[in-house]
Amino acid sequence: MDAFTKAYITAMFFTELGEDNLKDAGLPEISTELMEKIEKDCAEFQAKAGELISDEFCHYKECPTIDYAGHDFWLTRNHHGCGFWEKHDWAEPASTKLTELAHSFGQMDVYLGDDGKIYAM
Template sequence: MAAPWNFVSSYLNTALWSSTDDEGEPLDARFDMSDIDPDTRARMEADCHAFYDANASAINCLGAPEAGDGTGSDGMAGHDFWLTRCGHGAGFWDGDWPEPYANKLDRAARAFGNVDLYVGDDGRVYA
């Protein structure tokens, strides 16, 4: 099963929103998903599919929070996957997800490790 687009797009957009350039400006102020290097984006999407496939039942659990942008629990999970894996101080563990799913999703996301985005000399976003 592949991750739904709501999950993937939320993950990518959250990555840009929470990452900054060398001047401290959020990447989403100047870049969107189309600016992510194709190889970087492919790896990011592969992580999304792997995480979603392994955790779909927890993501779609009864009581799962929904993103405020209309993307449902899949969108919220994509957002929280990025924040949790990168240690941004919010994510699956911060009280929105019901237990025991919050703990399961938190552990699974942290296992993917941190990712840092940066802007290359060619103006593309890389990890």
């Protein structure tokens, strides 16, 4: 799994389960169907984003740009309070184009199943 996808999953766990729950319970398993969708969406997003995911456009330097982009893909597609649209982290034209691209994937809602695995709705 690439760094972009790992960061995407980390953001998903954080926003959907909360940091306190992650520390106490550990990471739940992701269902096979959801993992396939995540990998497909992340690969497609990166292919379409191309050179917009680069140090040239990303001002956030506390982690590698590819990690930050994976994180922001989850946040932006789900309309969380931060993401690619933040001009202090992403320069134009990347900020607007990455936001529009992330929104084109639609929102993804996930839930913890009775079997302890995470699924998409």
